[in-house]
Amino acid sequence: MSCHPPEVESSSVHTEDQSICLVGMPNAGKTTLMNALTGGNFKTANYPGVTVSLLRGRTKPEFGPVRNLVDLPGVHSVIAPSPEEELACQVIEGKHSRVKPDAFILVVDATQLERHLKFAGLVARQAKPTVIALTMMDLLPRTRQVVDPARLSETLGVPVVPVDPRTGKGVGDLVVALDRAARKASGPTPVNALAQLPHEPVAAFMQVRDLLRRSGSVAHSNEVDSVTSRIDGIVLHRYLGFPVFFVVLMSLFAAIFWAASPFMDLVDEGFKFAGSLLTSIAPQSVIVRFLAEGIIGGVGVVAVFFPQIMILFFLMTLLEDSGYLARGAALVDRPLSFLGLHGRSFVPMLSGFACAIPAVFAARSIPARRERLLTIWILPLMSCSARLPVYSLLLAALLPAAAWKAGLSLAAIYISSLLVGALVAGMAARIFLKYRTPSLLAMELPAYRVPRWKPILKMTWARGFSYLQRAGVPIMTVSAVLWLVSNFGSTPDRFIAPTPKDQSYAAKLGHRMEPALRPMGVEWRVGVGLISAFAAREVFVSSMAIVFHVESSNEETQKEGLLQQMRTATFPGTDQLIFTPSSIVGLIVFFFFSLQCFSTVAVVRKEMNSWRLAGLQLLFYTGLGYALSVLTVQTLRAFGVA
Amino acid sequence: MVPLSRTFHIDSLDGPEEDCNRLLDLGLTPGENVIVTHAAPLGDPLIIRIRGASLALRKREAAWIWVV
Numbered sequence A: 001m002s003c004h005p006p007e008v009e010s011s012s013v014h015t016e017d018q019s020i021c022l023v024g025m026p027n028a029g030k031t032t033l034m035n036a037l038t039g040g041n042f043k044t045a046n047y048p049g050v051t052v053s054l055l056r057g058r059t060k061p062e063f064g065p066v067r068n069l070v071d072l073p074g075v076h077s078v079i080a081p082s083p084e085e086e087l088a089c090q091v092i093e094g095k096h097s098r099v100k101p102d103a104f105i106l107v108v109d110a111t112q113l114e115r116h117l118k119f120a121g122l123v124a125r126q127a128k129p130t131v132i133a134l135t136m137m138d139l140l141p142r143t144r145q146v147v148d149p150a151r152l153s154e155t156l157g158v159p160v161v162p163v164d165p166r167t168g169k170g171v172g173d174l175v176v177a178l179d180r181a182a183r184k185a186s187g188p189t190p191v192n193a194l195a196q197l198p199h200e201p202v203a204a205f206m207q208v209r210d211l212l213r214r215s216g217s218v219a220h221s222n223e224v225d226s227v228t229s230r231i232d233g234i235v236l237h238r239y240l241g242f243p244v245f246f247v248v249l250m251s252l253f254a255a256i257f258w259a260a261s262p263f264m265d266l267v268d269e270g271f272k273f274a275g276s277l278l279t280s281i282a283p284q285s286v287i288v289r290f291l292a293e294g295i296i297g298g299v300g301v302v303a304v305f306f307p308q309i310m311i312l313f314f315l316m317t318l319l320e321d322s323g324y325l326a327r328g329a330a331l332v333d334r335p336l337s338f339l340g341l342h343g344r345s346f347v348p349m350l351s352g353f354a355c356a357i358p359a360v361f362a363a364r365s366i367p368a369r370r371e372r373l374l375t376i377w378i379l380p381l382m383s384c385s386a387r388l389p390v391y392s393l394l395l396a397a398l399l400p401a402a403a404w405k406a407g408l409s410l411a412a413i414y415i416s417s418l419l420v421g422a423l424v425a426g427m428a429a430r431i432f433l434k435y436r437t438p439s440l441l442a443m444e445l446p447a448y449r450v451p452r453w454k455p456i457l458k459m460t461w462a463r464g465f466s467y468l469q470r471a472g473v474p475i476m477t478v479s480a481v482l483w484l485v486s487n488f489g490s491t492p493d494r495f496i497a498p499t500p501k502d503q504s505y506a507a508k509l510g511h512r513m514e515p516a517l518r519p520m521g522v523e524w525r526v527g528v529g530l531i532s533a534f535a536a537r538e539v540f541v542s543s544m545a546i547v548f549h550v551e552s553s554n555e556e557t558q559k560e561g562l563l564q565q566m567r568t569a570t571f572p573g574t575d576q577l578i579f580t581p582s583s584i585v586g587l588i589v590f591f592f593f594s595l596q597c598f599s600t601v602a603v604v605r606k607e608m609n610s611w612r613l614a615g616l617q618l619l620f621y622t623g624l625g626y627a628l629s630v631l632t633v634q635t636l637r638a639f640g641v642a
Numbered sequence B: 001m002v003p004l005s006r007t008f009h010i011d012s013l014d015g016p017e018e019d020c021n022r023l024l025d026l027g028l029t030p031g032e033n034v035i036v037t038h039a040a041p042l043g044d045p046l047i048i049r050i051r052g053a054s055l056a057l058r059k060r061e062a063a064w065i066w067v068v
Helices: A032-037 A083-092 A110-124 A136-145 A147-158 A169-186 A203-216 A226-235 A242-260 A261-281 A288-301 A304-322 A324-331 A333-338 A344-353 A356-365 A369-381 A387-398 A403-431 A451-485 A507-518 A524-532 A539-547 A555-568 A581-593 A598-607 A610-640 B016-025
Strands: A017-024 A042-044 A055-057 A069-073 A100-109 A130-135 A161-164 A443-445 B008-011 B032-038 B044-052 B052-055 B064-066
Touching: A017 A032, A017 A083, A017 A110, A032 A042, A032 A055, A032 A069, A032 A100, A032 A169, A032 A451, A069 A333, A069 A403, A083 A100, A083 A110, A083 A136, A083 A356, A100 A110, A110 A130, A130 A147, A130 A333, A136 A226, A147 A161, A161 A169, A161 A242, A169 B032, A203 B016, A226 A242, A226 A324, A226 B064, A242 A261, A242 A304, A242 A324, A261 A288, A261 A304, A288 A451, A304 A324, A304 A344, A304 A356, A304 A451, A324 A333, A324 A344, A324 A443, A324 B008, A324 B052, A333 A344, A333 A555, A344 A356, A344 A369, A356 A369, A369 A403, A369 A598, A369 A610, A387 A539, A387 A555, A387 A581, A403 A581, A451 A507, A451 A524, A451 A539, A451 B008, A507 A524, A507 A581, A507 A610, A539 A555, A581 A610, A598 A610, A598 B064, B008 B016
Parallel strands: A017 A069, A017 A100, A100 A130, A130 A161
Antiparallel strands: A042 A055, A055 A069, A443 B052, B008 B032, B008 B064, B032 B044, B044 B052
C-alpha cells in the first residue's frame, strides 16, 4: 500500500515543496508521461476523482538522482478558469503556497503546436529551467503534418525532446535535457522566443505561427484526423449516437454492479472472518468487541465498496483515456445545460451512481462555480451503491414472492433518481440561482487513442487508494462512535456502562425520536437503524439485524433472518405489524431523498469551502425525505393500504 | 443550419466579453479557418476543428463567431 517509504522526508535536498512540474494543456499526455517518469510510483495528493488530478511522485532511479515530480491539471485557457485550471496557473506563476516549481516539463501535443505553444508562453515567462516534451508524434501522419524537433528547439530557444510516454521512448533524453537546462540556468537566464510571446491571444497566435514557419514545421493543422473523424461519425451520429451512449453506460453499470459483487462478497467475508476471529479470543471483553465490531466492522463497511469504486475508476480512466468521455459529455450537454448544469456535469453524475464522494471531486472540472454548485447539490440524489443493500432488503420485504417485481422496482428507483435530480436541478437553477445563461462549453474533444493498460491500472490504483484514505477515516470514525453509542448506556449505578442494545444511548435516542417516527409508520428500533445509516446507508441493514436480534454472521442468512423478524415484528405491547406495505414504501422514499452520509457532508463542505452549504444540503434532503416519507405513508393509509 | 465540412474564415467574435476572450485564447482568432465537422445527435453542440483541435461548441456560442 505504501508507495513512499519514510525516506521521503529525510533523503533529498529538495523539500517536498520543491518540485519539477509537468505542465501543459489537457490531453497532451502529461499523466502518461508522469507514469513513464516515475514508473507508476505516484499518488494523487488529496485530489481523487476522475478529472485530471494533482499527482505527486518521484523519478525512477534509472533517470539519475531522484527528483520530486508534480503533475499539474491541464489548462485550456487562463481566462475564466475552472478550479483545476486556476490551481495549475497558481503553481506555474509561483503563487501557490505549497507547491513551488523549480523546473518545468512542458508537455506539448505535436499535432496542435499552435495552441500548445501559445500556452507555453505563460510557462516560459517564469524564467525557470524548462524543456518541451513533444508528444503525439505518432499521430502526425494521421493529420498530414511535419514537425522537426531539432529546428523547433533552435527557433524557440527551448530544448525540445520528442517522447512517446506510452512506450517510454525519449523519456531518458528528456531528463538529460532537463538537467542540462538546469545547469545552464545557474548562469544568466537564456532569452527564449516563447518568453517574448505577448499576452494578447491574437498577437500571440500570430507570433507562434511565425515561429513555426521559421522552424520548418508544416502544419496543415485543420486536416481532420481520419481515424478520429470516422469514429466520431458513429459516436456523434444523429441516430446511432444515443444508442451507442446507452450501450456504454449500461456496460458500465453492469460492470459496477455485477462484476464487482463477487469481489465485494469476498471483502465482506474477509472482514467478517477477521472480526469473528478477534471476538473468539475474548467474547466477553468490551474492548475486543469494540475492536471487532466497531473498528474492523467499520473498516469493512468502507472496504466492501472498494472493489466497486476501483472498477468505476478503472472504467472512467479507460473511457477518459480513449477519448470517449468527452464525447459523452458533449452528447448530453443540451439537456444538462437546459437544467442549469453543464456538459461536464455528466461525469460527476455518472460517478454518483457508485458513490457521491468521488463524484463531488469530479465536479472540479466544471468551470463556473454556479454550475459546479448545482451539480454537487443534486449528487446525493443519484442512487449510490450504498443504497442498494437497503433497497434490496426493503423490496424483498415488500414483494416477497416476486423477484422480478423487485428487480423492476429497483430499476424504476434508479431511473427516478435521475429524473428527480433533473427536476431539482432545473427548479433550483431557476428559482435560487437566477439561472439566465449557461457558461461556456467550448470543450476539447481529444483524438481517439488505443488505451494502454499499464498507465490506466496505475492511475486507477492511485485514485482508488486516495479515495480509501479520504473516505476511510470519516466513515471509520462515525461507525466507531455509532458502535459506542449503540452498545453503551446509562445504568442505575454508572453513568456510562456497556449495555444491551435496547438500553443503549442509541435506543434512548430512538425512543426520544418515537414521536417523529410514528408518522412514518415505524418505531424506535427502525430509528436506531436510520441513525446508524448516517455512517453509510447500508449500515441500516446490519444495525436492523442487531436491534431485531438476528443472530447470524453469514450475510445471506442474516438477511433471511431479518426478513423473518420483519414479517412478524409488532409495535411493543400490541399485535400491530411494523413493516406493512405503506411503512416499507415510506422507508424507501426516505432513503431515496435523505442525505444519510456524513462523509458526503464532510467532502462537500471541504470542496465548496462552506459549512452553510453542506449543512443546508443535509437539512434539505433529509427534511425532504422525512416529509415525503410521512406524506407517502399517510396517503397510502388514507387510501386503505395497510 | 451550418453546412458540415465546409471551411469558414473567422471574421470577428461578437458575444459576452469574457466568453469571447476565452474563445480567442482557445485559438478562435479572426483570420483563422474553422470547419464544422459534426453535429451532436440533438443538433447541439457542434464539433468544430480549429488549429488542429476539435472543440465542442454550443450553437449559441457558435453564433458569436462571424465568418466570411
